[in-house]
Amino acid sequence: VGCDRSKNLVDICGEKHFQAFVCDALSVPIRSGSCDACISIAVIHHFSTAERRLATIRELARLLRPGGTALIYVWAMEQEYKNQKSKYLREKNGSKNKDKEMNTGTAQRPFSDQEPDNSNQDSAWSDQLLKDLKDESCGAKPVADFRLPVHTNRTSFHSQDLLVPWHLKSGAKKKEESVDTVLVPSGSKESQELNPVFHRYYHVFCEGELEAVCRSLDCVKVRKSYYDQGNWCVILEKL
Numbered sequence: 001v002g003c004d005r006s007k008n009l010v011d012i013c014g015e016k017h018f019q020a021f022v023c024d025a026l027s028v029p030i031r032s033g034s035c036d037a038c039i040s041i042a043v044i045h046h047f048s049t050a051e052r053r054l055a056t057i058r059e060l061a062r063l064l065r066p067g068g069t070a071l072i073y074v075w076a077m078e079q080e081y082k083n084q085k086s087k088y089l090r091e092k093n094g095s096k097n098k099d100k101e102m103n104t105g106t107a108q109r110p111f112s113d114q115e116p117d118n119s120n121q122d123s124a125w126s127d128q129l130l131k132d133l134k135d136e137s138c139g140a141k142p143v144a145d146f147r148l149p150v151h152t153n154r155t156s157f158h159s160q161d162l163l164v165p166w167h168l169k170s171g172a173k174k175k176e177e178s179v180d181t182v183l184v185p186s187g188s189k190e191s192q193e194l195n196p197v198f199h200r201y202y203h204v205f206c207e208g209e210l211e212a213v214c215r216s217l218d219c220v221k222v223r224k225s226y227y228d229q230g231n232w233c234v235i236l237e238k239l
Contacts, residue, residue: 064238086230163199
């Protein structure tokens with residue numbers, strides 16, 4: 001059974017005769033201890049506070065039966081690891097210059113708008129974890145002006161908290177809304193209307209960060225922690 005925040009993605013699963021439903025990763029409507037295994041791929045790095053990222057992993061653990069396992073993947077700050085570039089960096093293409101034109105500058109997105117959940121019992125721990133991680137040589141630059149930087153696609157990360165452009169191409173529209181292909185200059189107003197750019201929030205994880213968050217939960221143990229093609233990955237077991 002799959003779940004996603006996006007109704008459109010869930011509808012695609014339904015069209016392919018898979019079982020899926022819409023839900024929030026912070027509150028999954030499944031009975032506690034009823035899953036043999038859970039997978040969370042490219043989800044937790046979209047939560048904007050340490051408290052919410054921790055709460056999401058706790059919710060994942062709640063679903064597992066004793067002895068059940070969970071696999072978690074999050075985007076890594078280190079896109080070049082052990083002298084090897086990730087697939088993300090290697091897939092640079094001819095649109096590099098176009099991306100640079102569209103992605104320079106900063107987005108008006110104050111951190112103060114991201115209200116933490118003060119009721120979370122791990123707030124103090126999360127604050128300390130972030131402080132410890134910032135003290136380490138992760139390579140991330142602090143955001144001095146309280147604005148989230150906009151990432152240039154297919155390049156290394158320079159901040160842990162950032163916005164990543166998503167280029168919605170006209171071909172991504174629903175079949176009934178499809179339009180004829182129109183050749184227009186890439187930088188023109190018409191091109192931007194046909195291919196709008198959205199910005200998605202990411203918190204990219206430093207080495208050891210995901211594992212440290214998982215180890216803070218006393219209901220699970222970390223069976224394995226590893227790096228895979230620009231992602232930090234953890235396999236958990238429910239105690």
